[in-house]
Amino acid sequence: MNCVTDYGYPIRPVYGPRDIEGIDYGRDLGDPGSFPYTRGYHPEGYRSRMWTRRMxxxxxxxxxxxxxxxxxxxxxxxxxxxxxxxxxxxxxxxxxxxxxxxxxxxxxxxxxxxxxxxxxxxxxxxxxxxxxxxxxxxxxxxxxxxxxxxxxxxxxxxxxxxxxxxxxxxxxxxxxxxxxxxxxxxxxxxxSSEYIVRNRIRMRAGLVGQHFQESGGNNAQLLAIELSMLKEICGRLVEERGLDFDEVMRVPYQLASIGTRFFEEIAKVRALRRMWARMAKERFGAKSEKSCQLLIAVHTSGRTMTYQQPLNNLVRCAIQTLAGAIAGCTAIDNATLDNAYAEPSPLAARMSLNTQHIVAVETGAAEVVDPLAGSYFVESLTNEVEAAAYRILGEIDARGGLVAAIEQGYIESMLKNEASRKFRELENRERLVVGVNHLAIPPEEELFRIPIQEVEASxxxxxxxxxxxxxxxxxxxxxxxxxxxxxxxxxxxxxxxxxxxxxxxxxxxxxxxxxxxxxxxxxxxxxxxxxxxxxxxxxx
Amino acid sequence: MLGRGIKLIVSMIGLDSHTTGAQVIATLLREAGFEVVYLGTNQTPAMIVKAAIEEDVDVIGISSHASNFVLLDELLDLVREHGLSDVPVVCGGNIPPAQAERLLARGVARVFPPGTSGETIVEYLAAQGRGRGASAPRRP
Incomplete structure (x- = not known):
């Protein structure tokens, strides 16, 4: 089995003080509520505002x-x-x-x-x-x-x-x-964004990075795409619509997908907060601190929900929900155990909402802000995914920005190659998925048949x-x-x-x-x- | 190259726009030597059958992401009406077991659920060649 992140960073068996030697706490992390917001936007985290639990x-x-x-x-x-x-x-x-x-x-x-x-x-x-x-x-x-x-x-x-x-x-x-x-x-x-800003409507617009990742994109690519989307959208609203950047930033939020590789997912969200905060200041000259705080909502990954032994998906969903909660987010909506079959059944929906309620009230994860900060491993991962994302962002910029990169077919082939690579990794068993390419059982040994939500043609x-x-x-x-x-x-x-x-x-x-x-x-x-x-x- | 000499359609059906699965499969099949006609999205059953006739394919493959599957029924009817009974229709994607059974009874040749290995798909499709060129013209 490959010990490597999905964007190709080889993970070592142990991490120590030397791995975070270059980190300057004030410059790179900051307390929760302080620039560059690696640790989140609220000094008291979920104690001051619980994430929205929804389906x-x-x-x-x-x-x-x-x-x-x-x-x-x-x-x-x-x-x-x-x-x-x-x-x-x-x-x-x-x-x-x-x-x-x-x-x-x-x-x-x-x-x-x-x-x-x-x-x-x-x-x-x-x-x-x-x-x-x-x-x-x-x-x-x-x-x-x-x-x-x-x-x-x-x-x-x-x-x-x-x-x-x-x-x-x-x-x-x-x-x-x-x-x-x-x-x-x-x-x-x-x-619509201009209308929202000019009429001071409290409505956000989704920049849905989730689709990119659910279609196969890796974590570093996702960060580069999310930042490119923001750059493109904010740039146009400022330049073409004559809006003030600090007003524009009342609009976007990111919907990010969270998979099962727990620490890597948490590192990704932390890196996103930091990268955006820096871009807001350096590229757009943000005057308001609010503009440096990118609202992030989480969708747990439907892509990881397997057709085989679907009850296993409850476990995956719980791990991902915990990762989303620890990463720090404004809202979570969960994939469901029957995601590979159909639309959520009432049972599956209840289990997904309950998963969030359990993480929120039983685990203690909501009581302390950014609890993994300072972990040699998580800080290293945060730096690594950020560095890899900056390389891809540089490539997109060199092509003239996201719209240009899309027109050149660069993003589509990036995504296609990545999706095919992920498929091959499963085929070659470089990545193991329980019940699919590892410890698979014949269909007749499936001990539980989940209810299926029917969609009637009538x-x-x-x-x-x-x-x-x-x-x-x-x-x-x-x-x-x-x-x-x-x-x-x-x-x-x-x-x-x-x-x-x-x-x-x-x-x-x-x-x-x-x-x-x-x-x-x-x-x-x-x-x-x-x-x-x-x-x-x-x-x- | 198991797929050499076999031509097939990979398509979405109706308004389904989830293309990732279809694209991964199209790539896999091309690498295995198949000639893939990738139709993409917004294909009606009639458009798929028309392409199957014009391209003289051996197999029609439909990628489906959750649906009520009525369009697959329509496709099967059209395939029969146009005398393409020697062209198997296979589908893959998020298809619940009860629907899969119904579709198989209705005439779908194979259903490949999520998690099916590439090998399984390639081996099955490689056995579906009609030996083009030798076969009689299909339309009356």
């Missing part, structure tokens, strides 16, 4: 997802909720689209209109907990509009609502694809029918007026902010397919990304 929800209809959210609240998920779009609404097409009718409500929430958001949030407050909505970049502008619109309808003050509903355009470059073009995603992301069809009927029953004149304004605004150049027109259209119950279709058309694209349906509006 990602979304499956079936909006009403189904609403029931699940209420159940999660009963299961102790009170700090914040997290919902992910289904594939259809992620693509910004509607449930009645020909490509959609078999996939509505698969893998997420079919949130392609304000109606769906109202159903999702029925009897659930928008305030008093964080609202996190995930799933692709283009629909994120709509998610922000849903929140603004529903807050207005309910009479909630927008400034009382916090969470994260938007997502960077990079999420869908890493091992997943998107039907909307990158430049459109980028424009919408800058629009549910998808029902969601499609409901969408078609509801669409036909809407008052079309106000929707068409909104579509015209949106079309006009979308023709006013890259920097003209579309959020006001999108919010107006969402309030009139225009759908994701309609809103994105009109924007696409104004940009010279086909109304429908699949070229299957025509624009229903007279836009001139």
């Amino acid at each position: 990602t929800a979304g499956l079936g209809s909006s009403r189904d997802a609403n029931r699940v959210l209420k159940k999660y609240r009963e299961m102790g998920q009170t700090g914040g909720l997290c919902v992910i779009h289904d594939r259809v609404s992620s693509s910004c097409i509607d449930a009645d689209h020909p490509m959609a009718r078999h996939e509505n409500g698969v893998l997420g929430w079919p949130g392609s209109s304000l109606l769906e958001f109202e159903e999702l949030m029925e009897d659930i407050p928008l305030t008093g907990q964080s609202i996190t909505l995930l799933g692709c970049c283009a629909p994120a502008a709509l998610r922000l509009a849903y929140v603004v619109a529903l807050a207005e309808k309910r009479g909630d003050a927008l400034r009382e609502i916090h969470g994260s509903v938007t997502e960077s355009p990079f999420s869908n470059v890493f091992g997943q694809t998107d039907v909307q073009p990158f430049d459109l995603n980028m424009k919408l992301f800058l629009d 549910d998808s069809a029902a969601i499609a029918r409901r969408m078609a009927d509801w669409k036909a029953a809407r008052a079309m004149a106000p929707i068409e007026a909104c579509a015209r304004r949106l079309h006009e605004d979308a023709g006013k150049g890259e920097r003209f902010n579309l959020m006001p027109a999108i919010i107006e259209a969402v309030k009139a119950y225009a759908t994701a397919g309609e809103i994105m279709g009109v924007i696409r058309q104004a940009r010279g694209l086909k109304y429908d990304p699949f070229g299957m349906i025509e624009c229903p509006f007279r836009l001139h």
Whole structure:
């Protein structure tokens, strides 16, 4: 077996004082709450603010997802909720689209209109907990509009609502694809971020490094990618949108994936805090200390959840949750023991939430900040992953930044090579996974059959029918007026902010397919990304 | 090179955009000598069958990341309708056992769950060649 990190650093059998000789406590670590924030942002850690313990929800209809959210609240998920779009609404097409009718409500929430958001949030407050909505970049502008619109309808003050509903355009470059073009995603992301900053909305935008790692990227690559994303996004918001950097930094947060190599995962998060703090000061001239503190949420790794002997995944999930907690983070959402099979069953969801509750209240891990600081091994790992990440970051910079590196195919081949390498390591048994390439058992010896969450085709069809009927029953004149304004605004150049027109259209119950279709058309694209349906509006 | 002379499709189906598994398998198969036609994402069953006919492939391989699997049923129907009964459809990915059994009964030739070794996949696919060139034209 190879004693080496996933980014190629050979681990020695023992570490000692000589391994941390060059470290200067004040310069490289600092107390918790002090620059460079290697040890975290809060002097008292979780004693002053516990991490948000949540599960990602979304499956079936909006009403189904609403029931699940209420159940999660009963299961102790009170700090914040997290919902992910289904594939259809992620693509910004509607449930009645020909490509959609078999996939509505698969893998997420079919949130392609304000109606769906109202159903999702029925009897659930928008305030008093964080609202996190995930799933692709283009629909994120709509998610922000849903929140603004529903807050207005309910009479909630927008400034009382916090969470994260938007997502960077990079999420869908890493091992997943998107039907909307990158430049459109980028424009919408800058629009929504600018809108958040200028209106002082307490909403964050996810820079989802998790996808990169779940698609096979290693820890050092992940750090380089996360920093490049921040550099690119902050740079554009400052330079193209004329925003102040310290204001811009109220927007991004990182969603990082945490695997089973316990110490390496903790070192990665510590290095990320330090690297960002330095970049904020040195590259962007941060004036506020807050701007040097990158908010980090953790997703335990779905990739590590095995199909074989799925109960073993409970153990993996516990180790990863403990690593995420010790690393220091603002929120954790867990993969589930049935991740390699289907969407989380109620049992699997409960086990994942309980895993977090056990780590939070029983282990003592939440009582002391950054408890592994000063460990010869962990400090060495923190330095090593940082050094390796700076090398990759240098390479990305030399190519002209992340967008340029993506256009040159550099990131895609980096990821592809890494995923293939990880597969080969399993094949050659250089990495062992219990139940898969080590101590495997024949299927008939599996002693426990986990419950499987079924996804019925009839549910998808029902969601499609409901969408078609509801669409036909809407008052079309106000929707068409909104579509015209949106079309006009979308023709006013890259920097003209579309959020006001999108919010107006969402309030009139225009759908994701309609809103994105009109924007696409104004940009010279086909109304429908699949070229299957025509624009229903007279836009001139 | 076990795969020499065998041509196959590796594709996602429908809106599934999780490409990592498909890409890893495509690389593995190319290295084993197979001729891989990688269709990528947003492929409807009709598009996959059209590609299978045009490319005259020996096998259709679908990578699937959690679904209700209706699109695979549609694909199987279309394969049959177009007289491609000599082209096995195999799939891999996050497919629960009950679905795997149903798909096998429905006509899928093999289901490769997560954790399947590359050797297993290569050996199975290497046995699926139709000896192209010698085979009769497929369409009526």
